[in-house]
Amino acid sequence: MHTDSALISTPLTAELLRGALDLERTEHGLLPHRLPAWARAQSADPQLGLAEAQPSGVRLVFRTRATAVELDTLPTRRGYTGAPPRPDGVYDLLVDGEPHARATASGGNVLTTDLSTGAVEHHPGAPGTLRFTGLPEREKDVEIWLPHNEMTELVALRTDAPVAPVPDRGRRVWLHHGSSISHGSDAASPTATWPARAALRGGVELVNLGLAGSALLDPFTARVMRDTPADLISVKIGINVVNLDLMRRRAFGPAVHGFLDTIREGHPTAPLLVVSPLYCPLHEDTPGPGAFDLAALAEGRLGFRATGDPAEVADGKLTLTVVREELSRIVRERSAGDPHLRYLDGLELYGEADHAELPLPDGLHPDAATHLRIGDRFAGLALSPGGLLS
The missing domain is CATH 2.60.120.260 (Galactose-binding domain-like)
Structure with missing residues (x-):
């Protein structure tokens, strides 16, 4: 050195x-x-x-x-x-x-x-x-x-x-929580993760609590968000809960309510956006747990697979389709008493048509070009004037 x-x-x-x-x-x-x-x-x-x-x-x-x-x-x-x-x-x-x-x-x-x-x-x-x-x-x-x-x-x-030090530039602080995709898995660089891309385009100061494998509705994460100064807040929920097979539908709904209740204790009127999962064929209709694809590893590439049984959805197992239904319902029910709460379907950020054009290389995570697309779309849908977080 x-x-x-x-x-x-x-x-x-x-x-x-x-x-x-x-x-x-x-x-x-x-x-x-x-x-x-x-x-x-x-x-x-x-x-x-x-x-x-x-x-x-x-x-x-x-x-x-x-x-x-x-x-x-x-x-x-x-x-x-x-x-x-x-x-x-x-x-x-x-x-x-x-x-x-x-x-x-x-x-x-x-x-x-x-x-x-x-x-x-x-x-x-x-x-x-x-x-x-x-x-x-x-x-x-x-x-x-x-x-x-x-x-x-x-x-x-x-x-x-x-x-x-740089004086306060008067920008709004955007606090975001999500999974490895929000963390930036497979993005080309730190400013090319989708949250960083969106923040730079939207002119906001990012605090990124995208935690790979760890967007699990943990109460301590909700308390951290409650206590962190922020003007705009978003939570992207679902993929980790499904691919860890963490909970059933009965537990998921109350856990989401509790997570949002805790955030609201510290941010009662801040714009709060609930974002459902991106399109991921692996878990759209097949529950977790997810696992490494050993056949892919034998070929020298990283891949994932779903090991659950679609028939178990009837018994309460979660898939991405179920999660989107639950999140949409929860936000719809809560919004009557919380006018600053909004819902964004993750399929608007990356849907089936996007997957046909830009498939997930390992079956789970978007590539570098897809991060940029998701960031640009989020900036337009949520951070622009009149957007969901305006």
């Missing part, structure tokens, strides 16, 4: 970070979290622990005249035995809201999961340095969006001119 001694070192503090709800001091530096420590303590699920520590939507934001920026980070990457290697995490640098540069960090830790046994091996690594040069020589706002899919410890920030 080489550094330019002529650069100015700026301490990494909460004033320079947006989108994180907690910052942990580690032996290397600062680790952003998207759930506070008290919420993390209420679940021992390693999937949730990994997801919330991946900084989807978290970005360094500062004002400077600097033309050169260096950032030392320690990434923690994931890998799967027998599956193709995952691409390294991407950092997007924006100048006054416009894309300027993209980079990846060298070094870092690696977590390797054996999909046949679930065993995880940790291979420690060293921090690396990102260098961005050629920034315009004027006062400007710089944003460095951290990798959405890579735990990232921030070690040091250096620039060739002083750095200051």
Whole structure:
């Protein structure tokens, strides 16, 4: 790790970070979290622990005249035995809201999961340095969006001119919760996840609680949303509940009501949008649990399959079709007493015709181009003047 001694070192503090709800001091530096420590303590699920520590939507934001920026980070990457290697995490640098540069960090830790046994091996690594040069020589706002899919410890920030926090720009804060798709699985970069794309197009400040595999109506997540300052709120519910076979129809409805009740305790009149699942043939009419497709893995590709029996829907098992029916009904019933509550059918963001054109590569997650389409549609439907979150 080489550094330019002529650069100015700026301490990494909460004033320079947006989108994180907690910052942990580690032996290397600062680790952003998207759930506070008290919420993390209420679940021992390693999937949730990994997801919330991946900084989807978290970005360094500062004002400077600097033309050169260096950032030392320690990434923690994931890998799967027998599956193709995952691409390294991407950092997007924006100048006054416009894309300027993209980079990846060298070094870092690696977590390797054996999909046949679930065993995880940790291979420690060293921090690396990102260098961005050629920034315009004027006062400007710089944003460095951290990798959405890579735990990232921030070690040091250096620039060739002083750095200051960006004053409040008066933008509305959009708080969103969802699954791995909202987290950004298979998006090309942190500003190309569908929530980031929508936020940038809609001119709002994003707090992304898209948690891969963990949009499970957890009460602590609802309390985090209740306590997080926000002007606009959305919750995208369904796919994780189905592919984990977490609950039956009898439990699902009251759980959704409870989740929304808790959010409303802290945000009684904020626009609140309930979004149902995107189109996913795997689980449209077939319940979970979902599982890795071992035949696909044998061919060197990642895939998923549904293991439930459609006949069990009559006994209360959930499918995406059932979830959409339930969410539509719940919002319709609640809206009489909650005029700021709205419903968005996920099929309007990605439906059967979209799947025919842009199929889900692993059967579950959209590809990079589809993230952009979903983000653009959400911005138009929800974040535009007169939209569902207006």
